[in-house]
Amino acid sequence: MPITTEFVISSPLLPLVSIPQTLEPNEIECVHGLCLERESRIYTVKFDPDDDVSEADLEALDEVVETTHLGQANGEVVFQLTVELHDRISEAFAPEQVDAAQIEPTTITSEGWHETKVFRTFEGFADFQQRCQEYDIGFELFSVSPESGADSDDSEYGLTDRQQEALTLALARGYYESPRQVSTEELAEELGISQPATSDLLRRAERQLLTTALGSDAHLNTLSR
Structure with missing residues (x-):
């Protein structure tokens, strides 16, 4: 995208x-x-x-x-x-x-x-x-x-536009560095949404990326049993 x-x-x-x-x-x-x-x-x-x-x-x-x-x-x-x-x-x-x-x-x-x-x-x-x-x-x-x-369907990872935007911003701002260079509160301010909404947006995006990389939800559910 x-x-x-x-x-x-x-x-x-x-x-x-x-x-x-x-x-x-x-x-x-x-x-x-x-x-x-x-x-x-x-x-x-x-x-x-x-x-x-x-x-x-x-x-x-x-x-x-x-x-x-x-x-x-x-x-x-x-x-x-x-x-x-x-x-x-x-x-x-x-x-x-x-x-x-x-x-x-x-x-x-x-x-x-x-x-x-x-x-x-x-x-x-x-x-x-x-x-x-x-x-x-x-x-x-x-x-x-x-x-x-x-079109959000164009994303090879199945991310929505908003998920892609949040992940891109988080990565660019150093959210995934160790130690973190930015907080979810600061990301939320830039995205124009609440801190809980930002955390949820990132969590869903991260799950989508992992699901795409590791396999379908059904396959993952089978492995977890």
Whole structure:
């Protein structure tokens, strides 16, 4: 089942964070572009004309290999930048490793990248989060939800959309870590339901996953006799 996620990743090695760190704008809007090679990407970046960012300013950045001024669109100045990625970033986010699609422009600040992505499966999202951890890239999740229009019958584990949402949020927030990083009360607040309802939702979802993994209810009942 596809899931939509909103999050911030943070690292001084992320491409283009040097722009709000060293130039006038506090944040910029960026659209991912062509992947030339594993270590090189093209990005389309938009600036407010009042920011007074020039082509020379961008070319002076160490990571920028080539700059093209594309003109103005919707009152914004648009540049196309060819950027050389740091080795750690190119390894962490190699195209073959990330099973997701960008659905909104990325907002880049000196703190990091604010992104909204759709992951084809929960496993793809979990793998992305794990890779961030492995490569020392900060990850802060704001929201996660099943993709609108997705049919709960599409879940290979038989989970409802709400169960999938609760489990995804719990895993992302560290509920299943030892020690736990979040309480059911905190999860309940994010889900907008009571603490008992959250506990029941997780318990039913966990049972459904175990039932799918270990066999049918009838088979499990036979084993328990």
